[in-house]
Amino acid sequence: MKKALITGANKGIGFETAKQLLENGYFVFIGSRNYENGKLAVQKLNEVGFKNVEAIQLDVTDMTSILSAKQVIKSKTETLDVLINNAGINGGxxxxxxxxxxxxxxxxxxxxxxxxxxxxxxxxxxxxxxNQPRIVNVSSSGCSLTLHCDPNWKYYNHKAALYPASKAAMNMYTINLAYELRDTAFKVNAVCPGFVATDFNGHRGTGTAEEGGKRIAKYAMIGNDDVTGKFISEEYNPETGETPW
Structure with a gap:
């Protein structure tokens, strides 16, 4: 059974991504900054029949928390097949x-x-x-430098200084990470879940968290011949998903 860790997975897109992986036979570690919220998420998943899931206290800003989470996971498995870096804040x-x-x-x-x-x-x-390690860094088409310079883009006037800058920087990290792992079995991609309604955006999104979770999970389960080092937004580009940086 493949094992996956999702940060910030106690609600929203992370939670829905966990459901998708569980439906596909993965064991999922629900990373949650607040452990009690993580346990509540696991309880909800248990109530609908998912058993291969466990809450892990994990604050991505706290190295002690991250190392502790690793020790807990390492005590249960020597292999991690999927890492989904989903935890994020918008900055207000x-x-x-x-x-x-x-x-x-x-x-x-x-x-x-x-x-x-x-x-x-x-x-x-x-x-x-x-044997098939996958890393998905949850991104946003709203951090595309190219799109934000295009007056014809539908979100051109939706400018924000903080969140897009952080995700654009994360995208550059993704490019370098994929390059360094190019001769291995790794697949590393930045994936946008789409403009979906969650607590993160005050439920102003036009899609659902379930739709976003499916898009993220898809690239966590891609095959050996699939893409790596790409910026994917299926909302922006329904055909191939590839999005300008």
Whole structure:
């Protein structure tokens, strides 16, 4: 049975991604900053018939928490097949380049960029033991530099200084990570779940968390001949998913 770790999986897109993987026979570790919230998520999954799931206390901004989570997972399995870096914060609104403080930028980066780096590097040795290791960094088409420079893009006027900057930086990390792992069995991609309604955006999204979870899970389960080092948004590009950086 393949094993997957999803950060920030106690609700929203992370929770729905967990359901998708469970339906496909994976054992899923639900990473949750608040352990009690993680246990509640597991209880909900148990109530609908999913048993191969466990809550793990994991705060991506706290190295002690990450190392502790690794020890718990390592005590149960020597191999991790999937890492989904889903945990993220939006930084609050409004987000203007002239008024958002450097301290606020730092806080958002600490979760959305540095958190991804911390977790990925910490769990790399377990991932390397998998025959088909997969890393999905949850991104957003809203961090595309190309699209944000295109006045014809439908979200052109939806500018925000904090969150897109953090995800654009994470995308660059994804490119480098995929490049360094190019001659291995790893598949590493940045994937946008789409503009879906969750607590994260005040439920203003036009899609569902289930739809977003399916898009993320899809790239966690891709085959050996599938893409790596790509920026995917099936909402933006329904045919291939490939999105301009």
């Amino acid at each position: 609104f409004p987000q203007t380049a002239l008024e958002a403080s450097a301290e606020t930028f730092q806080k958002v980066m600490d979760t959305n960029l540095y958190g991804v780096i911390r977790v990925t590097q910490t769990f790399m040795d377990l991932l390397k033991k998998s």
